[in-house]
Amino acid sequence: MGLLEIKNLHANIGDKEILKGVNLTINPGEVHAIMGPNGSGKSTLSAVLTGNPTYTVTEGSVMFNGKNLLEMAPEDRAREGMFLSFQYPVEIPGVSMVNFIRTAVNEKRKYQGQPALSATEFLKMMRERKDLVELDNKLANRSVNEGFSGGEKKRNEIFQMAMLEPKLSILDETDSGLDIDALRIVAKGVNHLRNSENASIVITHYQRLLDYIVPDVVHVLYKGRIVKTEGRELVAELEEKGYDWIKREQGDL
Amino acid sequence: MSVEQPYIDIYNQMADKVKAQSSAPLNALRDDAINALAERGFPTKKWEDFQRSDMRERYATNYGMNLTQFNIDFNPYKTFKCDIQAIKSHLFFVVNDVFYSNDQKALDEIAALQKQGIVAGSLRQVAKTHPELVAKYYGKAAKWDVDTTVAFNTAFAQDGFFIYVPKQVQTDFPIQIINVMNGDLDMMATSRNLVVVEEGAKLQLLVCGHTSKKYNYLCNRVTEVFVGQYGTLEMYKLEDTEASMTNIGSLFIEQQADSNVMVNEITLKNGFTRNNINVELLGEHAELNLCGMAIGDGDKHIDNHTFVNHAVGHCKTNELYKYILNEESVGSFDGKILVNKGSQKTEAYQSNRNIVVTPTAKMYTKPHLEIYADDVKCSHGATVGQLDKEALFYMQSRGIPEAEARMLLMVAFANDVIENIKIEALRTRMHMLVERRFRGETLVCNSCTDHCTK
Numbered sequence: 232m233g234l235l236e237i238k239n240l241h242a243n244i245g246d247k248e249i250l251k252g253v254n255l256t257i258n259p260g261e262v263h264a265i266m267g268p269n270g271s272g273k274s275t276l277s278a279v280l281t282g283n284p285t286y287t288v289t290e291g292s293v294m295f296n297g298k299n300l301l302e303m304a305p306e307d308r309a310r311e312g313m314f315l316s317f318q319y320p321v322e323i324p325g326v327s328m329v330n331f332i333r334t335a336v337n338e339k340r341k342y343q344g345q346p347a348l349s350a351t352e353f354l355k356m357m358r359e360r361k362d363l364v365e366l367d368n369k370l371a372n373r374s375v376n377e378g379f380s381g382g383e384k385k386r387n388e389i390f391q392m393a394m395l396e397p398k399l400s401i402l403d404e405t406d407s408g409l410d411i412d413a414l415r416i417v418a419k420g421v422n423h424l425r426n427s428e429n430a431s432i433v434i435t436h437y438q439r440l441l442d443y444i445v446p447d448v449v450h451v452l453y454k455g456r457i458v459k460t461e462g463r464e465l466v467a468e469l470e471e472k473g474y475d476w477i478k479r480e481q482g483d484l
Numbered sequence: 485m486s487v488e489q490p491y492i493d494i495y496n497q498m499a500d501k502v503k504a505q506s507s508a509p510l511n512a513l514r515d516d517a518i519n520a521l522a523e524r525g526f527p528t529k530k531w532e533d534f535q536r537s538d539m540r541e542r543y544a545t546n547y548g549m550n551l552t553q554f555n556i557d558f559n560p561y562k563t564f565k566c567d568i569q570a571i572k573s574h575l576f577f578v579v580n581d582v583f584y585s586n587d588q589k590a591l592d593e594i595a596a597l598q599k600q601g602i603v604a605g606s607l608r609q610v611a612k613t614h615p616e617l618v619a620k621y622y623g624k625a626a627k628w629d630v631d632t633t634v635a636f637n638t639a640f641a642q643d644g645f646f647i648y649v650p651k652q653v654q655t656d657f658p659i660q661i662i663n664v665m666n667g668d669l670d671m672m673a674t675s676r677n678l679v680v681v682e683e684g685a686k687l688q689l690l691v692c693g694h695t696s697k698k699y700n701y702l703c704n705r706v707t708e709v710f711v712g713q714y715g716t717l718e719m720y721k722l723e724d725t726e727a728s729m730t731n732i733g734s735l736f737i738e739q740q741a742d743s744n745v746m747v748n749e750i751t752l753k754n755g756f757t758r759n760n761i762n763v764e765l766l767g768e769h770a771e772l773n774l775c776g777m778a779i780g781d782g783d784k785h786i787d788n789h790t791f792v793n794h795a796v797g798h799c800k801t802n803e804l805y806k807y808i809l810n811e812e813s814v815g816s817f818d819g820k821i822l823v824n825k826g827s828q829k830t831e832a833y834q835s836n837r838n839i840v841v842t843p844t845a846k847m848y849t850k851p852h853l854e855i856y857a858d859d860v861k862c863s864h865g866a867t868v869g870q871l872d873k874e875a876l877f878y879m880q881s882r883g884i885p886e887a888e889a890r891m892l893l894m895v896a897f898a899n900d901v902i903e904n905i906k907i908e909a910l911r912t913r914m915h916m917l918v919e920r921r922f923r924g925e926t927l928v929c930n931s932c933t934d935h936c937t938k
Contacts, residue, residue: 281881284873309883321878325896334892335882342883374896375878391882 232297233258234430235399240291242279249275251455260427264446265434268474272455273434274318277401281315282308310342312398316388316405323375331375332394339395360393364420382413389420401432406440418443438470451477487544488525492518495639498551505553506642507611509619517628517638524632536816536848537758537787539633542730547672547702553582553642558666561587564696571909573660573690576645580665581673583608583643602655603648607678610646617648621680625708625736631760633732637706641676649685658688658907663705670700677707686716688907693723693731702730711743713767718906721749727782729755741767748904749776751786752921761790768798775804777901779921780813787816797827803834806901808894809845816848825856834864839871839897891922
């Protein structure tokens with residue numbers, strides 16, 4: 232059984248249907264890339280999986296770890312091991328990074344029946360994981376994402392991922408707005424956290440990030456459906472030819 | 485019969501007795517005050533400054549008045565602990581409307597301050613021992629033309645706290661006054677406070693309001709504050725009372741040139757609260773920082789009314805009030821800053837920001853500036869909104885439960901008012917109290933025997 236099994240998933244925003252029957256299975260140890268032109272539903276898929284209340288699921292099922300994901304509150308999905316690296320991380324003035332991430336880590340531990348970390352254990356863990364993405368010490372004492380540069384925000388996402396040790400990470404356009412150095416740091420972090428127990432979904436437009444985070448499977452999402460699934464060689468093909476040939480295959484051009 | 489009439493009758497019966505046990509500086513104004521009340525009545529919602537709080541309605545309840553000023557059998561030093569008492573301070577109590585000096589600790593504190601040249605203690609006592617000092621200031625700042633609850637107070641008040649910090653003197657520790665209501669019946673407390681900070685002097689003052697029992701109480705407390713040139717006053721006001729409490733407080737401040745005043749008013753838990761703050765900036769380069777925060781739930785009512793008069797130029801006002809309203813609570817902010825003709829180079833900033841957590845809570849806000857000078861920097865604004873949904877989802881997506889996420893956002897919202905507190909121990913304490921308040925935990929700490937034996 233897969234870690235994540237999506238069957239015939241349909242989802243709306245308001246009255247507008249965005250996902251029109253997505254099927255996708257992800258096994259532990261795999262990295263899947265989801266590519267596709269703008270507006271094809273890539274970000275919607277990640278929002279639906281993490282329980283964003285803006286979207287309504289109208290049909291289909293999603294099993295995560297053998298549990299019905301769609302019945303779970305967003306926080307329970309997270310505590311079951313789902314993680315989204317936001318395309319646009321949210322600034323939360325007045326809530327310090329330390330307080331935020333400590334609450335998150337301890338909530339997850341509580342859910343798993345483990346005791347809360349002591350202050351020393353927590354700080355040690357935080358120091359190690361922060362170094363992984365070369366996040367400045369000072370950022371830890373600031374409000375969540377407030378005044379962070381674009382690169383810092385994305386590195387902060389990967390830092391949180393390292394702290395929460397998810398089973399499934401969804402990286403939603405994590406490469407957008409990153410310069411090449413930041414991209415390398417982010418990719419290094421993601422690769423470091425990769426193991427045979429967990430899996431990732433990398434949502435991107437470009438080959439760039441996939442040069443660093445090498446996917447096992449590549450999907451093309453178009454008009455709310457996965458229309459093509461191949462090996463990593465598909466990335467190069469898309470980079471070279473763009474999406475027009477896919478649109479043509481779908482009878483749209 | 486009108487709401488006012490029983491009080492006027494009581495005054496007519498009791499005035500001689502009240503005057504006999506009080507003294508000249510306080511008595512001088514009583515008859516005029518009761519006449520003003522008789523003539524105009526208590527403020528109603530038709531009065532411009534009272535659109536959200538009907539005072540006549542509040543006074544309609546038949547409360548007991550302690551006009552003979554007898555001390556009730558209650559020693560706050562032994563039984564009452566305020567939640568911020570952990571801070572080192574000179575501690576005094578006003579029980580209902582009587583300054584409590586029946587415990588040796590109160591006398592010791594008075595003596596300790598006296599050694600530093602500071603006169604502190606019961607207004608009633610000081611008006612007898614230093615009549616010229618009290619007469620010089622009493623009733624000089626408090627005005628009842630737009631607020632007849634001040635007239636009511638002036639007619640009946642006999643006691644409260646008095647603090648006089650002479651030129652260039654500064655206290656070693658903050659002075660803390662705890663107003664506590666205690667009595668086994670519904671009753672009213674009418675107290676009067678006077679604070680004088682002379683040229684170059686400095687005072688940190690904490691004023692807390694508590695109830696130790698759950699009867700219906702009405703408090704009417706009028707405080708007059710005079711800050712001389714280069715004088716500094718930090719005044720922290722905390723209300724932590726019960727739903728059965730009506731709290732009507734008026735604070736009048738007069739600031740001379742180069743003085744610096746901060747008022748930080750936190751309504752943590754209350755019943756029906758109306759706070760008036762009136763500040764007169766009378767000398768150039770005076771600075772005022774006025775901030776407040778209110779947390780409402782249930783059917784609580786919190787009304788802050790502020791008026792700042794820039795009588796001269798080159799002064800600065802910074803005003804920030806924040807409300808977080810839950811359930812059916814009602815908040816009102818009515819703030820006015822007046823920049824007079826000729827008050828050039830004034831800087832005045834006013835901001836009121838509110839979060840209405842539930843659809844049934846209500847916030848009324850009326851920020852206003854009236855400017856008659858042309859070379860000033862002024863701004864004012866208000867916002868009313870909900871908790872940031874994106875931030876809530878972001879936190880939930882990290883495994884933080886919704887309720888906890890809401891709490892973190894509310895605490896964060898309140899943070900910048902608390903960060904204005906300059907006494908570190910108080911700031912830390914206040915962070916904790918606010919968090920506990922949002923978590924719905926009891927505020928008064930375990931050390932309080934009075935609460936915890938119930």
